Amino acid sequence: MSLSVVVAGGGTAGHIEPALAFADAVRRLRPDAVVTALGTEKGLDTRLIPARGYALELILPVPLPRKPSADLLRLPGKVRSAVSRVREVLTKVDADVVVGFGGYVALPAYLGARGRVPIVVHEANARAGLANKIGARFAAKVVAAVPGSGLAGAEVLGIPLRHAVTTLDRAALRAEARQKHGLPADGPVLLVFGGSQGARSLNTALGQALPGLEHEGIAVLHAHGPANEPAGSSRGSADAPTAAASGSADAPTAAASGSADAASGYVPLPYIDDMHLAYAAADAVLCRAGAMTVAEVSAVGLPALYVPLPIGNGEQALNAAPVVAAGGGALVPDAELTGDRVLTELVPWLKDPERLAAMGAAARASGHADADERLANVVFGVVDR
Structure with missing residues (x-):
């Protein structure tokens, strides 16, 4: 039976x-x-x-x-x-x-x-x-x-x-993933997402940091949320804890295609289809700290700058704490996130392949x-x- x-x-x-x-x-x-x-x-x-x-x-x-x-x-x-x-x-x-x-x-x-x-x-x-x-x-x-x-x-x-995440070979899919998203074949890539609805503070800080990231030769794949505009636009963006971003999770979900700014290496998307390919294209992540987000980013071995959603009972900061303690990332309170802080935290990682590799290994080891x-x-x- x-x-x-x-x-x-x-x-x-x-x-x-x-x-x-x-x-x-x-x-x-x-x-x-x-x-x-x-x-x-x-x-x-x-x-x-x-x-x-x-x-x-x-x-x-x-x-x-x-x-x-x-x-x-x-x-x-x-x-x-x-x-x-x-x-x-x-x-x-x-x-x-x-x-x-x-x-x-x-x-x-x-x-x-x-x-x-x-x-x-x-x-x-x-x-x-x-x-x-x-x-x-x-x-x-x-x-x-x-x-x-x-x-x-x-x-x-x-x-x-998802099996597609836990069995992901980022190195093997790197070229395909970057080509799919219109990203440079070489050089560091930062993946930014704030859940399926986007995140106002992440979008704002990224807009402030974009000139500095471009100057350092760092490309960006950015899921800004379907109701929002790309980083640096005049419109604000939502930070609604609904759908994938709600309460316990903040998990990324599927997406429509976006357009790439080939001159800057900035690729904005409403949200991301085939999240495993986004992970394969990236070298580091700027994201919220929902339980699913932390688990997936850790499982694929990506260092992350976690910015916990500033509502609820503080569980998002606790979700990220074991990864951060293991050396697989860092945590910045939402109120402290600025363009300068993004550059200060992430540029040293993204310009140092050996450091990225060590942090990625630590992140993966902290997961299940x-x-x-x-x-x-x-x-x-x-x-x-």
Whole structure:
């Protein structure tokens, strides 16, 4: 009888992507397995999950209010409806296990599975969210991306990442990647992105730094956000923590093509398609510090200047802390990011190939490129027990 796995990680790309990377690993290791994803019509679920070839079962989203409000009064009814729907799905697919990654879908998934199906909780962030804190109380197994998540007894495995990222050979793809993006074949390249919506402070600082980067012969591949204009333009740009950039993640997503300024080596894009090729083209990164961003950039061995999103409970700074401590990057508070700071931090790296190589090796060593298959084996063990 085939294994039936239900994953709950809907809402933002930061919850969906690790869930799908885990699902891919399950399929590689157990080709007979059937994976079903729980999601909502809100967010990226209906676009990302079916596109990866997984069945999607929709439930009501249950965002947890942080303060007393009318939404809090309506919460019990929403939870009951969502839990009832989860139980219908578990029966329909004859689920053997539920694996949750936090977010709007996770709480009803945990409550619906409790006492019926074993639960495995994965926490991607340096500080656990409320849904995972609740689910961890009655889970068969709890795992986390980094130490200190706040979940007692969590086994540290890292974040499941796309196979295209964890198996990336940057050197082999370098020429192809640079040609695709209209970048110079030789010389250092800086990759800049702030999540799928862009980042105002990164765009502004990059605009200030561009003349200096050009003077140093450093090319730039810049994902400025679909609602924003390239660095140095008169318009401001968004820094909205939605979609891939929200809360726990800040993960890069797909893109339309942009135009290159061949004279300066500056290539602006609304956002980036084939993120693994962007990584292959680059020598260093300027980015936010969402959990998925840190995990991917580390896994491909790129040094990074991390600029944590200045909202929430400070988890983005904590996400980047292990990589920075290992020597794989540096961290600059958002309020301190200027064009001069970009040049001061990044030009010495990008002009020193040996330093770049050492930092890249440190970044890679700090990560967990095999987290997808390790988590899959943890889940198989739970089911076997």
